Every structure is written in structure tokens, then in C-alpha cells.
Amino acid sequence: MEYGSGGGGSGSGDHHDEASGSQRRKKRYHRHTTHQIQRLEGMYKECPHPDEKQRMQLSRELGLAPRQIKFWFQNRRTQMKAQNERADNCALRGENDKIRCENIAIREALKNVICPSCGVPPLNEDSYFDEHKLRMENAQLKEELDRVSSIAAKYIGRPISQLPPVQPIHISSLDLSIASFGGHGMAGPSLDLDLLPGSAASSMPNLPYQPNGFSDMDKSLMTDIAANAMEELLGLLRTNEPLWMKSSTDGRDVLNLETYERIFPRANSHLKTPNVRIEASRDSGVVIMNGLALVDMFMDPNKFGELFPTIVSMARTIEVISSGMLGSHSGPLQLMYNELQVLSPLVPTREFYFLRYCQQIEQGLWIIVDVSYDFPQDNQFTNQCRSRRLPSGCLIQDMPNGYSKVTWVEHVEIEDKVPTHRIYRDLIHSGLAFGAERWLAALQRMCERFACLMVSGTSTRDLEGVIPSPEGKRSMMKLAQRMVNNFCASISASNGHRWTTLSGTNEIGVRVTIHKITDPGQPNGVVLSAATTIWLPLSPQNVFNFFKDERTRPQWDVLSNGNAVQDVAHIANGSHPGNCISVLRAFNTSQNNMLILQQSCIDSSGSLVVYSPVDLPSINIAMSGEDPSYIPLLPSGFSISPDGQADQGDCASSSSCNATGSGSLITVAFQILKLSEVFNVGQIICVS
Secondary structure, eight states: OOEETTTTSOOOGGGGOTTOHHHHTTOOEEOOOHHHHHHHHHHHHHOSSOOHHHHHHHHHHHTOOHHHHHHHHHHHHHHHHHHHHHHHHHHHHHHHHHHHHHHHHHHHHHHTOOOTTTSSOOSSOOGGGOHHHHHHHHHHHHHHHHHHHHHHHHHHTSOGGGSOOOOOOOOOGGGOSTTTTSSTTSOSOOOOSOOOOOOTTSSSOOOSSOTTOSOHHHHHHHHHHHHHHHHHHHHHHHOOTTTEEEOTTTOOEEEOHHHHHHHOGGGOOSOOSTTEEEEEEEEEEEESSOHHHHHHHHHSHHHHHHHOTTTEEEEEEEEEEEOOSTTSOSSOEEEEEEEEOOSSTTSOOEEEEEEEEEEEEETTEEEEEEEEOOOOOSSOOSSSEEEEEOSEEEEEEEOGGGOEEEEEEEEEEEEESSOOOGGGHHHHHTTTTTSHHHHHHHHHHHHHHHHHHHOOSOOSBOGGGOOOSHHHHHHHHHHHHHHHHHHHHHHOOOTTSSOEEEEOHHHHSSEEEEEEEOSTTSOOEEEEEEEEEEEESSOHHHHHHHHHOGGGGGGTOGGGTTOOEEEEEEEEOSSSTTSEEEEEEESSOSOTTEEEEEEEEEETTEEEEEEEEEEHHHHHHHHTTOOOTTSOOOOEEEEEEEOSSSOOOOTTTOSOOOOTTOOEEEEEEEEEESGGGGGGHHHHHHHO
């Protein structure tokens, strides 16, 4: 089999016309020599899974790239598995045909049975030849055949009855190259090392394949990749020293890369360039949600995005590879796309195409593993960072009273195309920006919010007692969460969001974007969003307290016009007093009908203060329990995080998080309706 000489994603003539299928089929091809094939076949008989040292020896001996050696063995193993499966299917069909012929022969024999004594058919047939018993036996055999066939069908992705007649497989060893399963007649992706980028021209990522676009061979390979990744993740979750070492500065778990490569020799990085960084972190904690509910939210991309709005800017399922056991979360496998963010216009998003696999290990214990899946591609990465997930994920264990213990591992390879912005260098390179600690802190905070949402009682302080029911409280919480999601989307540099950039951060230090709103019930017109990030030599807790305190609000909020602000309604949103939803009213203003809806969130990874002007009738609609989806919102606010220079401690529980030489990264974002006010944006941010 021939393979393209440019299969590694290097620049070629094909890249000049991405939409032309005919040009993609006109790649240059190369054949292995007979000597190379014989040597590879001989090595395969001795060791089907060569390690890196053996692959490097073959590479030097045969004059092939290590990647070619690696994928030749992968494809050879896949070919052998396919041959074995088809042979098993052929044997099953043969057994079925044999049983059918035996039943037909028995039925014909029954018609010609003659009594040897009188020469006439017997009046009472022997029970062995009883037609009713034959039917029962035939049904039992059919059930057994169906059971075995269903087991075999799980490995090939469709019923055996839909398979074509078995033909002898004549696949030459010369066909076992990188593109051996991507040619005509066996549709599916050839194996490569690059990830496919998202499309900035569309509201959806430019996904490489349509649903049901994968062959049975592809799905079988994906299943093997996910199973191997799950075994590796279990090792990362359950092994401590010497695989994980405690950091001497902050006590975090740090992965010992030498021990890791020795324990998992096949997991070595294939992005061997100077710009590649490894980020690995592990953390564990208890959350207020049962394990099955967590598994359901993780396997649903929409719920997963809602669970982590400050981290996940986009989540999609490309295709369900395997749905798992009926009525259970044991065994589902999905090909997914995620885009992750830091709430700042200075940090590009990270895109991942990966397999997510869930397995119930035992009663009340689940593991969810993510591992990148490599697509063939002809496009360059539109994002400035190329990211790849090594086996990552979490172990979820049920605990009494509806709690769960979650142990989280994040393990990624990052290739920075451009240098990280200087004020974010420490935070990102330390692994805190996208690490397990941030994921777990956000999960704990959101699970507390869901617990508060389920509490039947209303808040202790409300607007003159006008929150009459739990439905009113839930409606207010739903409105506030939509405000936070809108705020995060306006900051994110996601390729899939509908904001159009007018000026980037490299030009004036403030990124300005616009978005024309057409959604019913929302502000009618063009919304302008301006965002920038600054560093302050203050602890994140002190900065959060400043923006959260109503008494200091007139110093920075232009909406209050310098007047005092009163908290007239308050809904707890978690155990920390800083996690709450408030309705604020400014005194002595000409707009007594206008209130401010605000939600504040804080955990050990950072905090948010998000607010939006809302008129009194809209607040009354939400507090009465009606659907708040059509209440217009223009959120603004602040995202506050440590700068990563020193151990910030637990900022969610400490009154002061001062550390010598450390400070806070503050992202300020405002939304304004009407383009006529674009020239006031810089003044608004400077005044704030």
C-alpha cells in the first residue's frame, strides 16, 4: 500500500486548495522496499508492540522515520484484528447455516417416517421428533446465535447480517503504511500527528467529519486507544511517589517525567520540538453531587459546558462511537471537541479533539478518561497554540448523603506558536491556568450552586418580600447564570462565538469586539464589548472585596453616578459569603426604575464580579418565577485571578492572601449598546 510523503502535516501543494477533493487524492506516494517489509514482518512476529528503543533501531536500520515505523505496527495490528473478527463472523454464519440445514433435514425426515412393524406412519411420534419440541429447540438455538452475534457486532459496529459475503483477504504487506486505511474502498481517516483547527468563519468549529463518517476499522482503533488511555489514567490516579512528587513551594502534586516515561514507555510525546511544554497536575476533593449525576453531566457536552462556564468556551460531540450498555454509563465512547479559555483577551484558547470514554469500575465508582485523537488534515491551526491531551480525566466515587469524591488529572502537551504574554507567563507555565486545581475548584463551586438551587426556601433578604416562592428564587438564579455565561463569552477569543474583533490587544491594549443581536427578547442592535487585563500588586482577595463591597462601588461604577448603593435583595449561591446573587439600587438617581443585577463567585482559583442594569419590571418578572429567558442583559464586570508568582493560599477562605512580590490579574470587560459610544470605551475603562 502506498502512503503520502507529506502525511505528517508538512506544507505541500495540497494545502493551497483545501476544498478540492481531487487534489487531496493526488498526493505523492511511496512504497516500502521488499527488504523493509521482510524486516518489519520478522520483527512483528517477535514483538507486535515494539518500544521506542526498538522502533529507533528499526528506523536507523531501514532508513525510515520513527513515525513510519510506529504507524506500520499500528496498522499491522489493526489488520490482524480485522482478519480475526471476519473469520469469527464467517464461522458464526457457518454454524447458523448448519443448524438451519439440520432443522430442514429433520422436518423432511418426519414426513417420511414409517413404522417398521406395520409399514404405515406412526400415530404417535416419538417425543424426540415432536414438532413442538423442535420449534422450541430451534428458538433456543436462535437466541444463543443472536447473543453471540451481538457480542461480535459490538466490535465491528453493525449487525453481522449486514456484512457482505466473506471474501479472502489479500492485503499485501506493502499496504501497511501510514495511509493504508485511508484510501479508496475503505473510507476513514488516515493516521497523522496534527489536530484539525476550528473555523473562525463559522459559529461552529470546522469539524473534520460528518456524523457516521468513520469506518468500522476507525471505531475499532478508537476503542483500543481509549482502553489503553484508561489503563494509563488509572495508574496516574492511584500511584503516588515516585510518579507524583509534592512541590516544595506550594504542596501541589508534580509529575516526575522520568518515572512517567519509564512506567508508560508507549506514552512518549511525539511533538519533539523545543517549543513543546508538558503540563501535568493532580488534585482531589469532595463535591456536593452524587456520582451518577456527575457522570451524566460529563458525558453531555451541553451540561459539561454549563458546569464549567469560566473554563469551557465551547463543547461539542462530533460522533458517538459507542453508546455503551443500555441504561448505564458503563462503556460509552464519544469523539468530542472542546475549547478551553482563561478569562482574558491576552490568552488564546486551547482546542482539543479527543476521545472521552466512561467506565464503571465497580458499584459507585466511575472513571472518565480523555485522550486526543489525531486526524489527517490539510489545514493549518487557526489558533496560535497547538494542544494535545495525554490521558487525562477523573475518578468519581460515591459517598454518603449525596456527596462524591473526585480525583482529577490534567496532562497535556502544549506547543506555543507565540510567546505567552508576560503578565500571564507565571500563571500559565506553572500549570495553574488550566490545571486540575482550577477544574476541581470550579466543580466544587458549581455543585454548591446546584445544591442551593434545589433548596426549597427563599433568601433571607429580598426586595420587600417580593420573592414569593422557590420558583422565583430559581428564576433569579437562572437569569444571573445567563448573565455570567454572556460575560464569559464576550471576553473569550473563541473561534466559535459570534463576536467580530474590531481591534486586537496588540494595537491599543484593549480588545474591542462587536456582535449584532437578533435573539428575541434581547437588546435590539449592535453590542460593543471592550476588554483588557491589568496587573495590580494586591492580593486577589483584597481586589474581590473592593469590587464586592457596596460602600466602595461609587468609586468605580459609572452606573451609580457616584451615589451610594444598597443591596436590596440577596440570594446565597454557595457556602462562601462571596458566592451570591444581589439586586442593587443606587440612591438619589434620576433612574429609580433601573436596578443592577449582580453575581459574585469566588474559589481558590480566582473570582468573578459580574453585573448588568435591569429595569424594575424585568426584575419583578424573574422574582415572580416566570421564564427569564427574554429579559435583556448587557453584562460587564471583572475576572480576578492570582498571577502565579507565589503561593496564594486558599483565597476563598482566607481574609487576606498576601504574598511577597505577588499580585492579581484583573480582566475588565464592558458591554455597550450602540456603536455611537465606541469612543467612550477607553474613558470608561480608564475611569474604572
